[in-house]
Amino acid sequence: MASKLTEFDIAVVGGGMVGAAMATALAGTGWTVAVIEPRLPADWHAEDDYDLRVSAINRASQNLLTRLGVWEDILEMRANPYRRMRVWDARSTGEISFDAMELTEPDLGHIIENRVIQLALLKALEAFENVRLLAGVELKGIEFRHGEVRLFLSNRTRIHARLIIGADGARSRLRELANIHRSRRDYGQVAIVAAVTTKAPHESTAWQRFLSTGPLAFLPLHDGRSSIVWSLPVREADRLMALEDADFCKELGEAFEYRLGEVTKVGRRGAFPLIGGQSYPYVRSRVALVGDAAHSIHPLAGQGVNLGFMDVAELADILDDLRIDPGRLDLLRRYERARRGENEAVMRLMEGFRGIFGTSLPLLSPLRGVGIRAVDRFSPLKRRIMAHALGTAGHRPKLALTPQDAPK
Ligand SMILES: Cc1cc2nc3c(=O)[nH]c(=O)nc-3n(C[C@H](O)[C@H](O)[C@H](O)COP(=O)(O)OP(=O)(O)OC[C@H]3O[C@@H](n4cnc5c(N)ncnc54)[C@H](O)[C@@H]3O)c2cc1C
Numbered sequence: 586m587a588s589k590l591t592e593f594d595i596a597v598v599g600g601g602m603v604g605a606a607m608a609t610a611l612a613g614t615g616w617t618v619a620v621i622e623p624r625l626p627a628d629w630h631a632e633d634d635y636d637l638r639v640s641a642i643n644r645a646s647q648n649l650l651t652r653l654g655v656w657e658d659i660l661e662m663r664a665n666p667y668r669r670m671r672v673w674d675a676r677s678t679g680e681i682s683f684d685a686m687e688l689t690e691p692d693l694g695h696i697i698e699n700r701v702i703q704l705a706l707l708k709a710l711e712a713f714e715n716v717r718l719l720a721g722v723e724l725k726g727i728e729f730r731h732g733e734v735r736l737f738l739s740n741r742t743r744i745h746a747r748l749i750i751g752a753d754g755a756r757s758r759l760r761e762l763a764n765i766h767r768s769r770r771d772y773g774q775v776a777i778v779a780a781v782t783t784k785a786p787h788e789s790t791a792w793q794r795f796l797s798t799g800p801l802a803f804l805p806l807h808d809g810r811s812s813i814v815w816s817l818p819v820r821e822a823d824r825l826m827a828l829e830d831a832d833f834c835k836e837l838g839e840a841f842e843y844r845l846g847e848v849t850k851v852g853r854r855g856a857f858p859l860i861g862g863q864s865y866p867y868v869r870s871r872v873a874l875v876g877d878a879a880h881s882i883h884p885l886a887g888q889g890v891n892l893g894f895m896d897v898a899e900l901a902d903i904l905d906d907l908r909i910d911p912g913r914l915d916l917l918r919r920y921e922r923a924r925r926g927e928n929e930a931v932m933r934l935m936e937g938f939r940g941i942f943g944t945s946l947p948l949l950s951p952l953r954g955v956g957i958r959a960v961d962r963f964s965p966l967k968r969r970i971m972a973h974a975l976g977t978a979g980h981r982p983k984l985a986l987t988p989q990d991a992p993k
Pocket of ligand 1: 598599600601602603604621622623624639640641642722723724725752753754755758759776778814857875876877878884886887888889890891892893
C-alpha cells in the first residue's frame with residue numbers, strides 16, 4: 586500500500602463522468618487513488634437552467650451509479666426518466682417505437698445533465714480517505730520507472746503510481762504520452778445542442794428523426810422542455826447556428842415534422858464537432874484507457890458515456906484484489922479483452938444505422954421503409970435492440986448488474 590502523499594497505487598487522469606466513476610469504484614476497493622482534474626464543474630443549484638450537455642443514461646449505467654452510491658443524489662438534483670422511444674425516417678414511411686411497458690420495465694433510461702453526474706461522483710469521493718483529488722492541475726508528462734510511473738503535473742509537482750488510468754477524454758494527453766495509437770473517424774458533422782420549448786408536451790418520449798443530413802433527437806427534460814441533439818454537416822450547422830432564435834425554431838420545427846407542435850423557444854445553443862475513434866491498444870504495462878480516451882462514437886444512439894461506464898465497471902472488477910500489482914499487463918489485457926469487442930460491436934451497430942438511414946439512393950427509400958416497419962412488428966428483434974440500448978445484453982460486468990441479477 587502506498588504511504589507518502591505523493592505515492593499512490595493508482596492515478597486517474599481526468600475527473601469527468603468516467604474518471605470520477607473510475608475513482609469512486611476504486612476507492613471502494615481500498616486502493617490509494619489520486620484523481621487529476623484541471624476543471625471542476627460549477628456547484629449545482631436547483632434554480633440553475635439546464636446545461637447544454639445532457640446524456641441518456643441506460644439501465645446498466647444506472648446500476649453502476651446505484652452501486653457506487655450516487656444514484657439517489659443524482660435523482661435529488663435533476664434527472665428525467667423516459668418511457669418511450671420513437672424513431673422514424675424522413676425519406677420513407679418507416680417508424681419504430683419502443684415502450685417500457687412492453688418490456689415490463691419502469692422506463693427506458695434517464696436524461697441527465699453531465700455536470701449532475703460528475704458532481705455526484707466527485708462528492709462521493711470526499712468520503713474516502715484513500716482518495717486525493719488534485720483539482721486545477723493537469724497531466725503534462727510521464728516517465729516509466731521500474732514498478733511505477735512518475736506523473737509530472739502542471740503545477741510543477743510530481744506524483745508516483747503503480748497504475749495510471751487515462752479518463753482524459755477523446756483528446757487524451759495520456760494516450761499521446763504513452764504512445765498509444767488512435768484511429769480517427771471524422772463524421773464531417775457537428776451536433777447542435779440546446780433546450781427547447783415545444784407547443785405540445787414531450788410525452789416522456791425520446792424522439793429521433795433520421796434526415797438525409799443526419800439524425801435529430803428530442804430528449805425529454807424534467808421541466809417539460811426537450812434537449813435537442815441535431816447532427817448536421819459542418820456548413821449547414823454553421824448556417825443554423827447563425828440564425829436568429831425565431832428562424833432557428835422555425836427550421837427546427839420543420840425538420841422535426843412538428844411532432845411536438847411548433848418550437849416556441851430555444852435557449853443557448855452549443856455546437857460540438859463529431860469525431861469518432863478507437864485506441865489501439867487500450868492498455869500497456871502500467872497504463873489503461875477508459876471512456877472517450879479509449880473510444881468515442883457518434884452520439885446518435887446515446888451510447889458514449891454508457892460504454893465508458895462499462896469500462897469502469899469491468900476494470901474495477903478486475904482490480905478488486907489488493908494483493909496484486911494493479912499495473913500488471915496481464916490483468917490490464919483481461920480488461921481490454923472484455924471491453925474492446927463490446928465497444929466495437931456497438932460502434933459497428935451505430936455505423937450500420939448511419940449507413941441504413943444515411944443512404945441517399947432514392948430506390949432504397951421504400952425498401953428502407955418496409956424494413957423498418959418489419960422490425961417494428963417483429964417483437965423478438967425489437968426486444969434485442971432494446972436490450973442493447975438498455976445495456977442489458979451481452980457480457981455485463983458485476984458492478985453493472987442489479988443485486989437480483991448478480992450471480993449468487
Ligand atoms: C452532442 C453529444 C451528445 C451526447 N449524448 C450522449 C448520450 O446521450 N449518452 C451517452 O452515453 N453519451 C453521449 N455522448 C458521449 C458522451 O458525452 C461522452 O462519451 C462522455 O462525455 C465521455 O466522458 P469521459 O469522462 O470519458 O470524457 P470527458 O467528458 O471528455 O472528460 C475528460 C476529463 O478529463 C479532463 N482532462 C483533459 N485533459 C487532461 C489532462 N491533461 N490532465 C488531467 N485531466 C484532463 C477534462 O477536464 C475532463 O474533465 C454525447 C456526446 C456528444 C458530443
